[in-house]
Amino acid sequence: MAADGTDSTDIPFERIPHPAPVPGATRDQALADPGFGSLFSDHMVQIDWTEGRGWHSHRVGPREPIALDPATSVLHYAQEIFEGMKAYRQDNGDIALFRPEANAARFNNSGARLAMPPIPEADFLAAVREQVLADRDWFPSLEGGSLYLRPFMFASEAFLGVRPAKEYKFLVIASPVGGYFKSGAPAVSIWVSEDYIRAAPGGTGDAKCGGNYAASLVPQAEAIAKGYDQVVFLDAVERKWIEELGGMNLFFVFDDGRILTPPLTGTILPGITRDSLITLAREEGLDVVEERYSLERWREDAQSGKLLETMACGTAAVVTPVGKVGGRDGEFTIGGGSAGQMTAKLREKLVGIQRGTIEDRHGWVTKIG
Known part of the structure; x- marks a missing residue:
């Protein structure tokens, strides 16, 4: 439930089947020691924003490369923001997020500073939820492991000129992770x-x-x-x-x-x-x-x-x-x-x-x- 009372579970997403997900045995082997930030799950979420239309085309599907025109705004003027958050497998088996509303608020504060359109909190929370549920089998098996989530947004309009873009893409990807530091030192x-x-x-x-x-x-x-x-x-x-x-x-x-x-x-x-x-x-x-x-x-x-x-x-x-x-x-x-x-x-x-x-x-x- 978003702060404005909107139920994020009511936002419709197109769910695109994955034609070739990672085989279970291969996935489980990788999850035994995932490291940090180098292993990625099967799916990703995408939502588009267009001037005059707003946010549209909510979908979750296979994680895949993003095709960009060489003149895409983000490549030249760096209109890009992101968040870092985690999903946790709790001891009773439940999947939980920690303060996701705070991530949504900070995301929009970052966007405001870079002249980017705000995404409704309900859409942000729904996107994160869809990502986690699509890849719920990707939680690491090691002690303290979690599913690191990376919501991000970038200017996707193809143009050369110093002004805010008129098109944006919001995405969420996931990375199973263990500990951040690998030095083994006590501090x-x-x-x-x-x-x-x-x-x-x-x-x-x-x-x-x-x-x-x-x-x-x-x-x-x-x-x-x-x-x-x-x-x-x-x-x-x-x-x-x-x-x-x-x-x-x-x-x-x-x-x-x-x-x-x-x-x-x-x-x-x-x-x-x-x-x-x-x-x-x-x-x-x-x-x-x-x-x-x-x-x-x-x-x-x-x-x-x-x-x-x-x-x-x-x-x-x-x-x-x-x-x-x-x-x-x-x-x-x-x-x-x-x-x-x-x-x-x-x-x-x-x-x-x-x-x-x-x-x-x-x-x-x-x-x-």
């Missing part, structure tokens, strides 16, 4: 990028668009080359305030019981996992503050022991401890370089709600089958 390591920025005030930092991630690839490669798992960005103006990783938000846990996370000022993506953790931490009676936090203070607090934990969070990585931070001025360790108690506690509670082993008191979980 991830982070490199501070001081030569590159992720976003500037007035830019697209709070929109989930491909250009933001493209801009993070060079500094991310720099971090990997230096032996670190991820890169963290500073603000664009003073180059001193911690913002976010290439695709995750950050929290800082102190010895006085406070938890701090950088504020959403337009240059940081408003993470749904971030918002959920703030709620869960406050339920534990913790003082969660949204304040700016400098690289200098981060180093000082870690070295003095005032900072107990740093955790990164996002749909893909869930909640992940940060154990080591490196930059131009050397390296420092947080909490002995291992996972902390608060990180483990919040992760356990969040995952428990998603998996159905802990009571959902917020209406975050939507069961779809």
